[in-house]
Amino acid sequence: MRIGELAERAGTTTRTLRYYESLGLLPARRTGNGYRSYDEEDLRLLQQIRTLRDFGFELEETRPFVECLRSGHPAGDSCPASLEVYRRKLAELDECIARLGAIRERVGTQLIQAERARAELEAAATAPEGAPEPRCELTPPGP
Amino acid sequence: MRIGELAERAGTTTRTLRYYESLGLLPARRTGNGYRSYDEEDLRLLQQIRTLRDFGFELEETRPFVECLRSGHPAGDSCPASLEVYRRKLAELDECIARLGAIRERVGTQLIQAERARAELEAAATAPEGAPEPRCELTPPGP
DNA sequence: GTAGACCTTGACCCCGGCGTCAAGGCCAGA
DNA sequence: TCTGGCCTTGACGCCGGGGTCAAGGTCTAC
Numbered sequence: 001m002r003i004g005e006l007a008e009r010a011g012t013t014t015r016t017l018r019y020y021e022s023l024g025l026l027p028a029r030r031t032g033n034g035y036r037s038y039d040e041e042d043l044r045l046l047q048q049i050r051t052l053r054d055f056g057f058e059l060e061e062t063r064p065f066v067e068c069l070r071s072g073h074p075a076g077d078s079c080p081a082s083l084e085v086y087r088r089k090l091a092e093l094d095e096c097i098a099r100l101g102a103i104r105e106r107v108g109t110q111l112i113q114a115e116r117a118r119a120e121l122e123a124a125a126t127a128p129e130g131a132p133e134p135r136c137e138l139t140p141p142g143p
Numbered sequence: 144m145r146i147g148e149l150a151e152r153a154g155t156t157t158r159t160l161r162y163y164e165s166l167g168l169l170p171a172r173r174t175g176n177g178y179r180s181y182d183e184e185d186l187r188l189l190q191q192i193r194t195l196r197d198f199g200f201e202l203e204e205t206r207p208f209v210e211c212l213r214s215g216h217p218a219g220d221s222c223p224a225s226l227e228v229y230r231r232k233l234a235e236l237d238e239c240i241a242r243l244g245a246i247r248e249r250v251g252t253q254l255i256q257a258e259r260a261r262a263e264l265e266a267a268a269t270a271p272e273g274a275p276e277p278r279c280e281l282t283p284p285g286p
Numbered sequence: 287g288t289a290g291a292c293c294t295t296g297a298c299c300c301c302g303g304c305g306t307c308a309a310g311g312c313c314a315g316a
Numbered sequence: 317t318c319t320g321g322c323c324t325t326g327a328c329g330c331c332g333g334g335g336t337c338a339a340g341g342t343c344t345a346c
Contacts, residue, residue, distance in 0.1 A: 004322065014323090019304060033312060035323055055246050059303075077257040078264075086254040093247040097240055103198050104236040111229040114220040121221075147292065157293090162334060176342060178293055202333075 003028070006038045010046045017046070025049065025059060025066060045069055048076045061085050146171070149181045153189045160189070168192065168202060168209060188212055191219045204228050 007014045020026040021036075026045055028036035045066050052062040064085055065076030076082060150157045163169040164179075169188055171179035188209050195205040207228055208219030219225060 002323075013304080015304060015306085018325095033323080035312085053303095055250065056243075075257070075260075077253065078260065080261075083254065083257055083261070086250055086257065089250055090247065090254065093243055093250065097243050097247065100199075100236055100240050100243070104233065104240065107198065107229055107232055107236065110220065111226065111233065114218070114226055114229065117218075117221065118223075118226070145293075156334080158334060158336085161295095176293080178342085196333095 001038045001043075003036045003038070006043060006046065009043060010050060012046070012050060020046075020049065020059070023059060025063060052076075055089075057085070057089065061089070144181045144186075146179045146181070149186060149189065152186060153193060155189070155193065163189075163192065163202070166202060168206060195219075200228070200232065204232070 001009075003014045003017055007017055017026065017028075017036075021028055026042065026049070028038055028042070031037045048065050048069055049059070049062045052065060053059070064079060064081035068079035068082050069076045071079070073079060077086065144152075146157045146160055150160055160169065160171075160179075164171055169185065169192070171181060171185070174180045191208050191212055192202070192205045195208060196202070207222065207224035211222035211225050212219045214222070216222060220229065
């Protein structure tokens with residue numbers, strides 16, 4: 001199978017496959033005329049890469065999975081190195097989710113307060129006495 | 144105040160301030176010799192920018208807040224455009240958190256299964272009969 | 287007058303993951 | 317034989333947010 005067919009079957013582009021090859025992630029055999037040549041096994045490797053990438057893994061993080069498959073294991077995550085990547089990724093995801101959650105809370109609070117401030121402002125505009133516009137601002141999380 | 148002092152007081156760099164100026168985000172007056180000149184108000188604008196950036200806002204998203212402050216409001220989020228950015232950001236955060244949460248679940252499940260597969264594999268290696276290595280792999284989320 | 291600490295503009299570099307040309311080779315069908 | 321569709325390598329571009337030179341101007345202190 002040539003590069004165009006593999007790309008199409010995997011739902012990606014030839015550019016991507018050449019890029020992976022340049023990283024040594026998915027090397028290709030060559031036919032006599034210099035064309036890249038792939039087989040079904042390469043398709044599996046490629047699918048493993050694309051699947052992990054869809055989950056937010058960086059290309060380098062997919063390498064253990066690919067090498068695991070290439071070394072004859074039936075699944076990319078049959079090897080300790082792959083499990084280690086899973087664990088690192090889990091920790092990363094947990095931390096990221098927690099951080100975003102904290103920010104979400106602060107932004108949400110901020111929005112409520114700012115909306116209330118505006119409501120009071122409009123009420124003040126309706127009423128004759130103009131109270132000073134209250135200050136409420138997103139403050140830095142501290143050093 | 145010149146650029147170096149403002150940068151230091153805001154905990155950033157002169158390069159950053161020049162970059163913001165190139166975006167029209169934080170324009171500077173000039174003294175006779177061509178040096179940039181800032182005042183306390185500029186420091187406030189800059190702090191607003193840095194605070195929002197710490198919360199993951201892109202520079203362009205801070206623009207409404209800065210313009211709100213510059214137009215004389217006591218807080219960057221006193222204006223409707225700023226509130227709109229808050230709301231968009233909240234929606235963005237919620238979606239991102241949900242997406243990461245779903246991925247976290249899948250990766251976590253995958254890790255458990257792969258660990259169990261390895262445990263069975265080792266048990267099989269201890270026992271004389273080698274059962275076929277079970278396949279379990281992260282599968283694509285579907286088209 | 288000269289050292290050194292500031293300032294100026296301009297330009298290139300970085301990260302990841304490709305997209306998008308450009309110029310040319312290889313092969314099949316009419 | 318020629319056209320069209322594949323393939324090859326190489327090179328530049330993009331995204332955001334600046335880092336890091338380079339070459340030169342300006343001011344102050346000694």
